[in-house]
Amino acid sequence: MIPASPAQPTCLMSNSSRKIAVIGIGNPLRKDDGIGIVVLNLLCAHYVKTRCNASLQNRYDYFDFGTSSIDLANKLSGYKRALLVDGINAGLKPGQLKIFGLKETEAQNIKENLSSTHQIDLGQLLSLAKSLKLDTDIYVAGIQVEDISFGTALSKTLSDNTASYVSQISDFLTFL
Amino acid sequence: MTKNSNKTKNVKIDVQYLTRVEGHGNIVVDVKNGKLAKCEFQVIESPRFFESMLVGRSIWEAQHITSRICGICACGHSLASVKAGEDALSVTPSDQTVMLRKLLLFAEMMDSHILHIYVLVAPDLLGVKSIFPLIKTHQSMIERALRMKKMSDFAGEVLAGRHIHPITYVIGGLTKLPSKENLEKLYSMMIESRKDAEETVRILKTLHFPEFERPTQYLSLTNDKEYAMYEGSLAVSGEKKLPDKEYRSLLSEKVLGYSSAKVAHINGKPYAVGALSRFNNNFGKLNKKAKAVANELGIKASCNNPYLNTVAQLVEWVHCLEEAIKIMERILKEGLDGKKSVVPSWPKRNETDRKYRSATGVGCVEVPRGTLFHEYTIDESGHITAANCVIPTNQNMANLEEDMRKLVPELIMGTGRRPPAPSEEITLSLEMLARAYDPCISCATHMLDVKFI
Numbered sequence: 001m002i003p004a005s006p007a008q009p010t011c012l013m014s015n016s017s018r019k020i021a022v023i024g025i026g027n028p029l030r031k032d033d034g035i036g037i038v039v040l041n042l043l044c045a046h047y048v049k050t051r052c053n054a055s056l057q058n059r060y061d062y063f064d065f066g067t068s069s070i071d072l073a074n075k076l077s078g079y080k081r082a083l084l085v086d087g088i089n090a091g092l093k094p095g096q097l098k099i100f101g102l103k104e105t106e107a108q109n110i111k112e113n114l115s116s117t118h119q120i121d122l123g124q125l126l127s128l129a130k131s132l133k134l135d136t137d138i139y140v141a142g143i144q145v146e147d148i149s150f151g152t153a154l155s156k157t158l159s160d161n162t163a164s165y166v167s168q169i170s171d172f173l174t175f176l
Numbered sequence: 177m178t179k180n181s182n183k184t185k186n187v188k189i190d191v192q193y194l195t196r197v198e199g200h201g202n203i204v205v206d207v208k209n210g211k212l213a214k215c216e217f218q219v220i221e222s223p224r225f226f227e228s229m230l231v232g233r234s235i236w237e238a239q240h241i242t243s244r245i246c247g248i249c250a251c252g253h254s255l256a257s258v259k260a261g262e263d264a265l266s267v268t269p270s271d272q273t274v275m276l277r278k279l280l281l282f283a284e285m286m287d288s289h290i291l292h293i294y295v296l297v298a299p300d301l302l303g304v305k306s307i308f309p310l311i312k313t314h315q316s317m318i319e320r321a322l323r324m325k326k327m328s329d330f331a332g333e334v335l336a337g338r339h340i341h342p343i344t345y346v347i348g349g350l351t352k353l354p355s356k357e358n359l360e361k362l363y364s365m366m367i368e369s370r371k372d373a374e375e376t377v378r379i380l381k382t383l384h385f386p387e388f389e390r391p392t393q394y395l396s397l398t399n400d401k402e403y404a405m406y407e408g409s410l411a412v413s414g415e416k417k418l419p420d421k422e423y424r425s426l427l428s429e430k431v432l433g434y435s436s437a438k439v440a441h442i443n444g445k446p447y448a449v450g451a452l453s454r455f456n457n458n459f460g461k462l463n464k465k466a467k468a469v470a471n472e473l474g475i476k477a478s479c480n481n482p483y484l485n486t487v488a489q490l491v492e493w494v495h496c497l498e499e500a501i502k503i504m505e506r507i508l509k510e511g512l513d514g515k516k517s518v519v520p521s522w523p524k525r526n527e528t529d530r531k532y533r534s535a536t537g538v539g540c541v542e543v544p545r546g547t548l549f550h551e552y553t554i555d556e557s558g559h560i561t562a563a564n565c566v567i568p569t570n571q572n573m574a575n576l577e578e579d580m581r582k583l584v585p586e587l588i589m590g591t592g593r594r595p596p597a598p599s600e601e602i603t604l605s606l607e608m609l610a611r612a613y614d615p616c617i618s619c620a621t622h623m624l625d626v627k628f629i
Contacts, residue, residue: 029229029244066341067247070295070307074326075339131311132318152229152241 020176021075021082023063032145032158035165036085037064039143042166043085043173060173073128081137081176085169088142095144095157097165099172102129102138139176141169187588187602201615203606205584215580217573217610230563235261235554236347236522242550242565243341248291250341251284251332252543255406256550256565261347263421264537264554270516273349278406279503280335280345281541282496285405287328288544289451289489289496292614293376294321297486300608301383317379320372327365331500334358349519353512363504366497373494377469380490385483386605387593390582392480392575393447395427396454397542403454403461403495405542412442413478414457420540423549429566439574440566446574449546450613451488452479466495482579483612489544532558545569545614569615576613580606 024040027033044062061079065072076082084102092098102125129138143165146155153159187207206214226245230238242257243250255277262269269277294317295307304310311318329339334354336342344351398417399408409417410426418426427447429438441447455462455470459477462470470476470491475484523530536553546568553562587605590596597605 027244027247029226029241064338064341066244066250066338068340070291070322071325071329071339074322074329127308128311131308132322150226150229 019061019079020059020173021063021079022060022173023065023072023075023082023084025065025068025072025084025086027067029150029152031147031149031151031153032143032155033087033148034152035087035143035145035154035158037066038154038162039085039141039165039169040064042162043169046166046170070128072125073132073134076129076136076138077132077134079136081139083139083141083169083173083176085141086143087145087148088140089145090142092144094146094155095161097141097143097161097168099139099141099169102140139172141165141172187584187599201610203580203610205580205602205606207584207588210585210588212581212584215577215584217576217580227563227565230552230560233560234522235264235552235558235560238550238552238560238563239346240343240521243343245565247340248288249284249543249545249548251280251336251345252541252548253550253565254336254342254345255281255541256539256543256548257552258345258347259539259541260537260550260552261539262537263539264535264552265347265532265558266535267348269349272513272516274406275503275506276335276350276512276517277345279500280331280342281405281543282500282503283328283331283335285496285542285544286493286500287325287332288614289493290321290324290328290376292544293380293486293490293493294318294324296611296614297608298383300604300611301385320375324369324372324376327362327369330365331362334362346519346521349517351519351521353514353518356508356511359504359507363501363508366501366504369497373497376490377472377494380487381473385481385487386608387481388483388579388583388586388609389480390482390579391478392578393442393445394453394456394478395442395447395449395571396457396547397540398457399461403458403463403466403499405454407541410540410547411457412447420549421538423538423540423566427566427571429570438566438570440571441574446578447571448482448575448613449568449571450485451492451544452482452485453546454542455479455488455491462491462495463498465498466491469494482576482609485612485614489614530558532556536562543568546571569613572613572615576610576615579609583609 022040022043024036026036028037040062047060063075065075088098090098125138129136143158146157154162186209187205190202190204202218204214204216204218205212226242230241233241238261239254239257243254245253261267298317299306299310302310302314307318332339332342335344337344337352394413396411397404397408397420398411398414408420410420410423411417412426416426427440427442429440431438455475456478459467459470473487473490475487475491479488532554534553534555536551539550541548548568549564549566551564552560555561583605584602586594587597587602
């Protein structure tokens with residue numbers, strides 16, 4: 001049997017980067033499930049087009065994490081702050097964007113009411129981050145999905161709102 | 177949910193949403209009066225939908241679509257897709273490109289295997305429900321798992337442009353070569369991983385895997401020159417060999433009423449693919465260190481205990497690391513030549529009048545869970561008119577059910593060495609058996625919901 005090695009009161013992972021990780025999550029082959037990837041790509045293009053200030057641009061690292069799972073913990077560990085852009089099924093109005101801190105949602109019972117549509121849900125991610133003593137501030141830009149059946153196109157509801165998502169999220173990032 | 181009556185020998189097991197597998201699957205077992213009435217592994221989601229998504233798309237687009245099929249075997253799907261595209265277009269990649277593809281496959285094999293060993297299987301062997309309790313009780317072990325995973329994640333970033341869902345590996349070559357700086361960093365991470373591998377072997381040696389034996393047919397690629405992963409002929413239990421392009425003449429697929437996934441048979445019988453099949457068919461081609469690990473862990477070819485697929489995975493992990501290190505040393509010494517590998521993702525503008533002919537191409541590679549086939553038919557405009565993807569988990573399904581059919585009566589009635597098992601033990605044994613195959617059902621949520629009826 002493997003001898004147990006009790007947790008030490010230290011962070012398992014160090015996060016040295018002063019940058020902010022912007023991470024898109026989702027599967028573009030499942031319609032609205034890919035909204036995180038679509039918005040991530042639009043955000044990149046938006047910053048290239050509109051932000052002349054190089055120091056501001058350099059604040060962010062962008063990652064397409066697709067349908068990855070536990071790997072996310074490794075990536076988050078390298079950053080003080082991170083924003084996950086993800087499709088969520090939270091009982092909101094289809095297409096509604098909600099930006100929130102992952103720690104804040106603990107009181108809202110996110111395991112039942114807010115779940116990501118991917119291999120690791122937000123509740124599990126929170127549990128993992130806490131267990132690993134990850135001190136990254138994790139924020140979520142969650143977009144309520146309408147249709148996650150198989151297909152490569154977003155639903156019209158979400159497709160019509162992508163410019164708004166980019167605007168709201170980039171504003172949030174500016175002040176993060 | 178499980179019901180078990182010792183007097184009547186009636187047992188009902190209904191595991192909805194088996195946990196710690198990739199995607200959604202159920203286990204349903206019904207024993208009436210001591211006879212097995214139902215024994216099913218039900219797949220709720222199917223990759224067949226991805227095949228229909230390919231139809232009508234350009235052959236040049238296929239890799240970018242199929243790399244999204246799976247979050248675990250994304251590199252394997254990409255490479256099978258690229259090989260199928262090259263076969264249809266009669267494109268031959270350079271030796272350097274093939275070498276880089278093998279390196280990527282080794283990285284993915286390590287990435288997936290270590291996830292399975294530590295995150296999906298270790299909780300069973302240590303008597304807990306998930307990885308989370310282990311973070312508190314076995315901190316150094318989880319740190320090691322994450323460190324090993326980080327190395328293979330970084331390999332994906334360096335080699336394929338993204339740690340998941342590769343973008344640089346395309347028909348004919350790569351769109352971009354990895355930088356020397358990143359390769360040097362990856363190389364040192366690989367060297368460091370040797371210590372973690374040694375410790376993982378030490379740990380696995382202390383764990384007890386269930387005893388169970390059922391000989392079956394083992395399918396994998398095989399190759400006279402190396403432990404086949406990227407290329408080779410098809411071998412069944414080390415004997416029957418034929419070109420991978422002729423896979424349709426070897427295996428037959430059909431859809432079962434209770435499951436949304438296809439199942440496959442060879443000679444009308446179930447067969448297994450994956451680490452244990454490769455190990456059994458190609459043991460002689462493992463490198464020295466991997467053979468030493470197999471010896472230390474007490475696994476020998478031919479092994480007929482499906483639970484030991486996890487042990488075969490660790491043997492393969494060591495093999496892949498050492499082979500990857502060899503390739504890295506060669507690259508760092510000789511460098512990479514862009515002229516031999518760098519190509520655009522799509523034909524250049526001056527090639528828009530490129531002539532296509534109607535053709536069918538097959539791409540086959542070994543991915544963590546077994547032999548993966550992609551087959552595309554294209555028309556005279558280079559668009560896909562038909563696609564077929566044969567996924568390892570589908571191939572293993574009938575074999576898993578056959579294992580369950582042998583295991584359940586043994587558990588209920590007991591064997592010479594083992595008394596009859598209580599309901600909870602039967603359920604756990606079946607869950608562990610399914611997890612041993614490391615099924616990758618689709619890219620979907622994980623849920624824990626075991627019901628006893």
